[in-house]
Amino acid sequence: NAGVTQTPKFRVLKTGQSMTLLCAQDMNHEYMYWYRQDPGMGLRLIHYSVGEGTTAKGEVPDGYNVSRLKKQNFLLGLESAAPSQTSVYFCASSFEAGVRSYEQYFGPGTRLTVT
Amino acid sequence: DAKTTQPPSMDCAEGRAANLPCNHSTISGNEYVYWYRQIHSQGPQYIIHGLKNNETNEMASLIITEDRKSSTLILPHATLRDTAVYYCIVRVPPYEAAGNKLTFGGGTRVLVKP
Numbered sequence: 001n002a003g004v005t006q007t008p009k010f011r012v013l014k015t016g017q018s019m020t021l022l023c024a025q026d027m028n029h030e031y032m033y034w035y036r037q038d039p040g041m042g043l044r045l046i047h048y049s050v051g052e053g054t055t056a057k058g059e060v061p062d063g064y065n066v067s068r069l070k071k072q073n074f075l076l077g078l079e080s081a082a083p084s085q086t087s088v089y090f091c092a093s094s095f096e097a098g099v100r101s102y103e104q105y106f107g108p109g110t111r112l113t114v115t
Numbered sequence: 116d117a118k119t120t121q122p123p124s125m126d127c128a129e130g131r132a133a134n135l136p137c138n139h140s141t142i143s144g145n146e147y148v149y150w151y152r153q154i155h156s157q158g159p160q161y162i163i164h165g166l167k168n169n170e171t172n173e174m175a176s177l178i179i180t181e182d183r184k185s186s187t188l189i190l191p192h193a194t195l196r197d198t199a200v201y202y203c204i205v206r207v208p209p210y211e212a213a214g215n216k217l218t219f220g221g222g223t224r225v226l227v228k229p
Contacts, residue, residue, distance in 0.1 A: 004158075031214060031215050033214075033216070035219075041221070042202065042219035042220050042221055042222060043159065043217075043219040044219070045216055045217075045218070048214045048216060050214050056213075056214060058216070059218075088156075090158050090159070092158070092159075094209075094215050096215070097208075097209040097210040097211075097212070097215055098209065098210065102147070102149070102161075102164050102209060103161040104159075104161065104215070104217060105161075106157075106158025106159050106160070107158050108157060108158055109156070109157070109158055
């Protein structure tokens with residue numbers, strides 16, 4: 001049981017390049033999330049999904065797109081990277097609303113630098 | 116969701132209890148208090164949550180005042196591995212929160228010293 005995994009762990013992009021971050025979970029969770037964390041700050045929600053085939057905007061969605069084609073995977077895309085997107089990106093998952101859904105499980109993070 | 120106020124940082128001695136305060140004076144009747152922590156460079160980790168009763172698990176205890184306007188997370192015997200940023204989050208129950216979302220503030224940076 002690997003929990004929540006993220007690929008890649010580190011990445012350096014040039015301004016204007018694109019990339020996709022992959023999040024995978026093996027806990028059969030319905031809900032998945034993408035957060036970003038800038039230095040010295042708390043986490044901010046980018047996008048989230050409440051089930052396969054669904055996505056919704058969070059607090060800071062601009063410049064990002066997401067897809068949830070399979071229940072276990074949640075992809076975060078940057079179409080044209082900007083230096084302001086330099087951050088650590090965390091994926092998380094949780095059970096759907098109910099008794100077991102008070103906890104979100106987080107991945108180890110992806111450090112992205114855009115030059 | 117109610118706003119929380121936490122001290123930006125605190126130190127505690129290894130082996131002693133660490134008491135982390137959180138003020139949430141605007142909390143509503145159905146809002147829960149959650150605590151997460153983030154050890155350096157890692158993803159946040161759930162610690163505990165509560166509504167109005169005190170709660171305890173293998174990691175910590177949560178004490179909520181009777182008027183629910185503040186709470187304290189207690190790490191009973193702090194170790195060096197407890198050095199982390201601790202986040203207090205107040206939010207409605209998962210079944211009332213669209214997408215079961217969490218909002219993280221700045222947290223308290225706790226340094227456990229030998």
